[in-house]
Amino acid sequence: MSVSTEPHDRFVIGVDFGTLSGRALVVRVGDGAEVGTAVHAYRSGVMDSVLAADGRALPADWALQDPDDYRDVLRHAVPGALAASGVAADQVIGIGIDFTACTVLPTLADGTPLCELPELRTRPHAYVKLWKHHAAQPQADRINALAHQRGEPWIGRYGGKVSAEWQYAKALQLLEEDPEVYTRAERWIEAADWIVWQLCGAETRNVCTAGYKGLRQDGRYPSRDYLAALHPGFADFVQKIDGPLAALGARAGGLTAQAAAWTGLPEGIAVAVGNVDAHVTAAAAQALEPGRLVAIMGTSTCHVVNGTEVAEVAGMCGVVDGGISAGFWGYEAGQSGVGDIFGWYVEHSAPDGYASHELLTEQAAAQPVGAHGLMALDWWNGNRSLLVNHDLSGVIVGLTLATRPPDVYRALLESTAYGTRMIIEAFAAAGVPVDELIVAGGLTGNPLLMQIYADVTNRPLGIIGSAQGPALGSAIHAAVAAGAHPDVAAASAVMGRVDRDAYLPDPGRVRAYDALYAEYRRLHDHFGRGGDDVLLRLRDIRNAARSVALPTQSGEAALRLEVMA
Structure with missing residues (x-):
């Protein structure tokens, strides 16, 4: 053009x-x-x-x-x-x-x-x-x-x-x-x-x-x-x-x-x-109407959605009057690690010959749902929502001698989708409807990941029509500040863009993921809600072993800071 x-x-x-x-x-x-x-x-x-x-x-x-x-x-x-x-x-x-x-x-x-x-x-x-x-x-x-x-x-x-x-x-x-x-x-x-x-x-x-x-x-x-x-x-x-x-x-x-x-x-x-960055993207994705949840997926994911009423949602990051756009209550939740988890695996754990997102995605996509026999918890960078505990750490169960790198990679992709479903269900249970999922950010280019999210959440998934959602959202707000549009909603309608229903849930895969998601919830609650605090104890042991002495600048005795999360 x-x-x-x-x-x-x-x-x-x-x-x-x-x-x-x-x-x-x-x-x-x-x-x-x-x-x-x-x-x-x-x-x-x-x-x-x-x-x-x-x-x-x-x-x-x-x-x-x-x-x-x-x-x-x-x-x-x-x-x-x-x-x-x-x-x-x-x-x-x-x-x-x-x-x-x-x-x-x-x-x-x-x-x-x-x-x-x-x-x-x-x-x-x-x-x-x-x-x-x-x-x-x-x-x-x-x-x-x-x-x-x-x-x-x-x-x-x-x-x-x-x-x-x-x-x-x-x-x-x-x-x-x-x-x-x-x-x-x-x-x-x-x-x-x-x-x-x-x-x-x-x-x-x-x-x-x-x-x-x-x-x-x-x-x-x-x-x-x-x-x-x-x-x-x-x-x-x-x-x-x-x-x-x-x-x-x-x-x-x-x-x-x-x-x-x-x-x-x-x-x-x-x-x-x-x-x-996350909240401004809702305008770029033409997602200011209630029920349209925007997941800004990059190194981490932030989930934002407007609602018409104020509600308290367990484990959410907050609800703020006008926090996303004027006239609505803006809800926020998030996952502390998403793209960072996939990057960690490719850069530090995948063996020679597999250190490629493209190759791992291609081979993982060829698997039927559940064929790898694995389940992962997406806590490599702690848990933001719903547990709000950054001392938690990642988990993979089901590994055998037959497990191969694409199996682990797909399990990690799926784990982040399960985490997003937990957030959506928490919103819905509190009376904040989520009818549609719109994804923005650098991970939208992975069709396997996007389809997994549609199937796991059982919701139509749209893709923002810009590769630079936050920057476009900031430009939309700049246009309003400059008087070129009367308000953010009007500017969003003219300047934003989205490809709605880009991925639709497949009924067969939805049923298969429902069964796996039930296992994710069991694992999530066991390690995150008091079944066993082994992840916290392991972090304490690690921190004690990695204590670091940092000298003060005042000439006094060295200030010893224990390495704490």
């Missing part, structure tokens, strides 16, 4: 900040045509074993990033996408961003990241904690236990458990392990809001992350009394996260001169309020 770039055409840019890189996408506001894209990899990537600044070892389950890598995406990917598009800079009217979440960092009052202060450059807690930083599980356990003990009204809105990935557990870990850095942190802010601050020069907080990750419900955050009961020094934590709150699709401000120089875009154009 030829793309007109006449002067009357208007364009927006969506920037998707992922786990390892950021992508910029130039999109025409009139029809959603994607006319140019560019990717920039983070220089420091994910710091999960050593701190890049000094090479010091990090404890297990840490995952840090350098915020200047995010600025580099603005400096490189945005101009690169603009150049690839052939669009003139003065035709761009707005920019929007999305981020992985909860990815959070401590800053000064002016937004300066603490890790950029020379005296804190080698303090691990001064850096961004990526969504997959799971070392705050003990703090999350205490947050949950105290909330139930006190009968805190907000805990039910999060399925009864707050995740170790979210703002409070990570901040409490910071306070307890490096109180000096905690005290220096005047702001504790989602990376989505921080990068918008960098773009427009004004701090905003988006309703999505404030609700799902910041525990803001019914206009309030958790009380000072509750926070003080967790730790006396935590009583004032809300002061670090409270700030101007804006709806999704709102204009956060205009592009500053500095950000214009980074990006090559006109100063003053609209900067949309930040958003989460």
